[in-house]
Amino acid sequence: MKILVIAEHRGGKFKKGALECIAQATRLGGEVVALVIGGPDAKAGAASLGKQGAARVLAATADWLERFNGDAYARIAADVVKAEKPDAVLLAATLDGKDVAPRLAAHLDVGYAPDCTKVEAEGGRLKLVRPLYAGKAYATVKLNSSPQLVSIRPNSYPLLEQEKGDAAVSDVALSISAADVRSKVVEVEAAKTEKADLSEAEIIVSGGRGLKGPENFPLLEEFAKEIGATVGASRAVVDAGWRPHGDQVGQTGKTVAPNLYFAIGISGAIQHLAGMSTSKVIVAVNKDADAPIFKVASYGIVGDLFEVVPKMTEEVRKLKKG
Amino acid sequence: MRIVVCLKPVPDTAARIKVHKDGTRVDPEGVKFVLGPYDARTIAKAIELRGAAGGGNEVVAISAGAASGEAEAKKRIKDALALGADRGVFIADPTPENRDPLATAKALAAAIKGLDGFDLVFCGRQAVDDQALSVGPMLATLLGVPCVTDAVGMEVQGSTARVRRAAEGRTEVVEVQLPAVITGQRDLADEQYPKLKEILAAGKKPIADFKFDWPATPAYHVVSLSPPPEPIAGKIVGKGPEAVPELFKLLQSEAKVLTF
Known part of the structure; x- marks a missing residue:
């Protein structure tokens, strides 16, 4: 199984949920490719995604991508998915992840299983478990599409016990520019605390x-x-x-x-x-x-x-x- | 300005959820359905942005399918009409159980495209039943318009909206060109309660039926639904502040969740 993980970060610091996705993708077996979207600083630590098992890292970076934009990120991810043709696409079910993934599903016309707490391989496909009604019921889900798009709830899976080496990072040519995006973050108010979300x-x-x-x-x-x-x-x-x-x-x-x-x-x-x-x-x-x-x-x-x-x-x- | 508000009847969050005996869906028997808490806020915001109705200014309330059944969905559309929406559109779904959100978004997109233009579409940030947070951003993508999720405030000037988005660890101010899809957090507006006169008047407002060809084989497929695992029986460590040292001993040595 070839798996693409969209690795979320803030200013080049990767989210724990993103590393957990790569680690679980590695456990599922097959080739794991990570995609990093953001400003130029996003590339600095990208090679370290290899430690959780990414064989290579694709970096889609530009100054205008520094601030999160779900529309732009989803369009870029859709282009990468079309070129890489993975069997599954994983990302962390953070707020930004949950903003990007549904748009990506619509661009690709594929099934999307949000906020899964279990992602396992069964007969070459993914078997997914997601809590519904905020955990009052658990659904076992399968996606009849290729790729299978899944967001994983943070803290569902541990990181690898044995870290691997750094991965090679290569640039992705962007097919869109700032002018193609009709929404723009004009101001960011940082939260007062430095605590985890x-x-x-x-x-x-x-x-x-x-x-x-x-x-x-x-x-x-x-x-x-x-x-x-x-x-x-x-x-x-x-x-x-x-x-x-x-x-x-x-x-x-x-x-x-x-x-x-x-x-x-x-x-x-x-x-x-x-x-x-x-x-x-x-x-x-x-x-x-x-x-x-x-x-x-x-x-x-x-x-x-x-x-x-x-x-x-x-x-x-x-x-x-x- | 034409504003569309998408609605979904959801089980009251105090409801006990039972899995149907067929093992793949929730048993709607005995569950009280309500207008989603986020939907109630987006309706209030839509009415505020519309201002006086007429002259091309209208709020259209749309609901697609719903496992609660057609009558329940139309009741929730009536809730929106009582709160000031001008007309409703209902999209019937013969098999609404575990409906793929992408299919729902496609149905809504088809109905909205039939409206002769729109300026804004509101969705709640999430439905409190399947909590996919998906339909809004999917709908925007299908309509080819931008989308801002988790809006906690917004104002419109001409063809631009300035939206405050409650992201994690930060609040963003997003400038977005209309038409656009906005998903609302509860802070977007105060919940409004209709007066009796408005509830009566809502009965006279039209609800149109929109026909949609639902996909026969949705990409998202629920194999089974089960109740949550039984919580592991816990223990009362003790009473009052005297129990605190023992609690931390257990957290360190038994649960092993502390790093110090």
């Missing part, structure tokens, strides 16, 4: 109504900073305006699958559980021992979060010191 975070600390008010979120932020986590929120606190919509974890917010998820003062409404139940380890802190969150939590502490969370921050500090 929710969809890619390895550790998430989410707060719910138990926090009692937006003024108490610094308590969570301090713990999150100490343990290296991204802060999320339940729908109740987002609806109350305590936190921005982008922070919301749940069926009407973001679906996440971190290695470690802390649900702090979150009772565990079904729509929240739907968005985080694929987390590998779930820790719940809630004063109500009957809260539904304890049914899905790997570990629970029954207690007042205003006493428990500061103690957790202190404990992490202590453990980090050794």
Whole structure:
């Protein structure tokens, strides 16, 4: 099977989800080719994609591609797919990935399976599993098209245990120019934190109504900073305006699958559980021992979060010191 | 200005989802369907951008298929009409279960192309059932127009829209030439609630049927649908702050999820 991975990056730094796609493509066997689209700086680290098993890297770079543009990226990717003729195209199911992939599916007129948590080979084709209804049901999916276009949920697959060597990087001639694109990013406001995005975070600390008010979120932020986590929120606190919509974890917010998820003062409404139940380890802190969150939590502490969370921050500090 | 709003009836997010006994689809029995939370926002934004109706200014609400059935889909179109949309279009789908989003986008594109021009098409950023986030960008590509996803705010000046896109780790301001497809986040507009008079008036607004030849063999095929794996029974580590050291011991040595 020949697999093309569209490797997402920000300013030349590759997203973990992109590396995971290449690693899983390598495990599936066959030839793995990576495609990097972006500004000239995207090329600098491109050879390193070989470490996860890319046999070669194609770089489609130009000054005007420095800022993300789903329209342009999809058109460039479509041209590369037509030239390379892979059996499958993989990319990370980040927000930008989910913006590009559907356009690419429409350009190529192929089937697209979004946000898959399992990508396996079966009889020379891909067998895919994707959670629906934010994890309330799991669909096993096959695509009757060539190539098979799949986005993989970040944190679904590990990187290779044994890294390989660098790959050769070659340039792709661009068939479109800035003038062909009818949308343009004219301004970018960077987020205030340097933390990982929710969809890619390895550790998430989410707060719910138990926090009692937006003024108490610094308590969570301090713990999150100490343990290296991204802060999320339940729908109740987002609806109350305590936190921005982008922070919301749940069926009407973001679906996440971190290695470690802390649900702090979150009772565990079904729509929240739907968005985080694929987390590998779930820790719940809630004063109500009957809260539904304890049914899905790997570990629970029954207690007042205003006493428990500061103690957790202190404990992490202590453990980090050794 | 003609603005199209694409709608999908979705199960209430509080609904318990059961897999149908045929093992390939969700059992709609007993599930309450509602207008998607994102769709409700895009309708509100569309009405705001249209201003007064008439003189070529209109909002058209379109829905294609829907596993909930035709009656349910038309109810959701009526929701949009009650909120101020001027007319509806319904595209019937004889086999809507696990419908390939690309096929849905093709159906919507065909109906929109039959409209004698459009300036804007809105879709919710996602449907809260299959969460593919696909139909909007696919539709734009099929219509040959640009698309901005995850819009949290926008204004239109002449033939250009300035859209704020909530990307990950950043917010982008995107200038896009109309016509265009915009997918809306919940911050795009405040949800509106129709008055009784508007609900009654919606009954008199027209809903046209649009016929589409759905592809017989869609590229996206659901082999089986299953309930989620049972959560692994967890344990209560203890009560209050005294339990914290034990919790971290377990996270380190049993769960092995800490790197320190």
